[in-house]
Amino acid sequence: MSRAPARGGRFAHRLIQWQRAHGRHDLPWQNTRDPYRVWLSEVMLQQTQVSTVLGYYGRFLERFPDVGSLAAASEDEVLALWSGLGYYSRARNLHRCAKTVVEEHHGRFPDSSEALVKLPGIGESTAAAIAAFCFGERVSILDGNVRRVITRWLAFEDDLSKPAAMRALWAEAQALLPGSPKAEDMMAYTQGLMDLGATVCTRNKPLCGKCPLSSDCLGLAGGDPARFPVRTRKLKRQQVRWYLLVRLATFDDARDVRVWLEKRPAKGIWASLQSVPVFEDLEALEAHVQALGEPGDEREVWPPFTHVLTHRDLYLMPHVLRLRSLPTLEGAGQWVALSALETVGLPAPIRGILQRLPEAPGQGQDLAT
Ligand code: SF4
Numbered sequence: 001m002s003r004a005p006a007r008g009g010r011f012a013h014r015l016i017q018w019q020r021a022h023g024r025h026d027l028p029w030q031n032t033r034d035p036y037r038v039w040l041s042e043v044m045l046q047q048t049q050v051s052t053v054l055g056y057y058g059r060f061l062e063r064f065p066d067v068g069s070l071a072a073a074s075e076d077e078v079l080a081l082w083s084g085l086g087y088y089s090r091a092r093n094l095h096r097c098a099k100t101v102v103e104e105h106h107g108r109f110p111d112s113s114e115a116l117v118k119l120p121g122i123g124e125s126t127a128a129a130i131a132a133f134c135f136g137e138r139v140s141i142l143d144g145n146v147r148r149v150i151t152r153w154l155a156f157e158d159d160l161s162k163p164a165a166m167r168a169l170w171a172e173a174q175a176l177l178p179g180s181p182k183a184e185d186m187m188a189y190t191q192g193l194m195d196l197g198a199t200v201c202t203r204n205k206p207l208c209g210k211c212p213l214s215s216d217c218l219g220l221a222g223g224d225p226a227r228f229p230v231r232t233r234k235l236k237r238q239q240v241r242w243y244l245l246v247r248l249a250t251f252d253d254a255r256d257v258r259v260w261l262e263k264r265p266a267k268g269i270w271a272s273l274q275s276v277p278v279f280e281d282l283e284a285l286e287a288h289v290q291a292l293g294e295p296g297d298e299r300e301v302w303p304p305f306t307h308v309l310t311h312r313d314l315y316l317m318p319h320v321l322r323l324r325s326l327p328t329l330e331g332a333g334q335w336v337a338l339s340a341l342e343t344v345g346l347p348a349p350i351r352g353i354l355q356r357l358p359e360a361p362g363q364g365q366d367l368a369t
Helices: 005-022 035-045 050-063 067-072 075-082 089-105 124-135 144-154 163-175 183-199 282-292 338-343 348-355
Strands: 238-250 257-263 298-301 305-308 312-322 334-337
Touching: 005 183, 035 050, 035 089, 035 124, 050 075, 067 089, 075 089, 124 183, 144 163, 144 183, 238 282, 238 348, 257 338, 282 312, 305 348, 312 348, 334 338, 338 348
Parallel strands: 238 312
Antiparallel strands: 238 257, 257 334, 298 312, 305 312
16 A cells, blocks of 8 residues: 555645746756657656756757657667767667657657557656656656655655565555646646756755755655665676777878778677777787788777776777778778768767877877776
């Protein structure tokens, strides 16, 4: 049985009032009922800060103003625009979802969370956000920020690494919804949960003195609200060591320097992105260089650096090889001009390396970790 319903009405009322007076109102994905725009922002905001998403969101909409233009693009083009946002499966799913909306729903997003969640890459919380914002559906979101607010307010002790606890929390979140809301109340309520989690009920030091829910927050009453949400299973981190072969060749004129890029496999780290060739050990890289290179090619080994992914630490060791003459032997890949890298979907650390080459346009800084 829910622990919340007796207080649910007051919870929702206070949250709606607070959002109208103190919440965020000027983000570019607000004040719209266009499911395409809401969906795009929701996907971009998963695991990414608002400040980072702001630039990407505008650029993406400029190139793909609606779901039809996104569906008609190539995956490479979508990945190129996504480049630097990370978690690239989001971009691939975004593209798949756009195609499904066009092919199976005549280019219109379905108007209920139940139907939305069946689309590729749309989870329950994203479906709920689209349905609440665009169609006024009475349904609760439950992304990371919202889980934090609700588990703290309820002092929800169950371990969220267990699916049963997540289901129970979802039921609590549903019980907290406003009674029979108008569409604009559902929008303010949903936005209020997001805003409170992002700006007041923050991860490490919640600003309880500014919170509209503090008078009956059980987490605060217990003295240590930041211990919620409870999650006992720790992610096991893996260490991965990769040797990167940055092959450079100068084409017709000295300013036309190109780098050899290959498309990554469709699954795994950096799936479907373009990258310089990756080797798991130095021997394999050396054998490749022997097969492709010529005596006299110039070789530089850069200091290794770490790139942190969600479950892994990547130790990256770039080897830069400047070819003395244009190569005759090629594999499955392409020579891409350093001046044209903006149009290519590259993982952030690879882009960082290429931007730091002395040959790169506007070249310059030290290799940062
Ligand atoms: S009172 Fe503090 S812990 Fe409770 S919901 Fe508000 S900010 Fe979060």
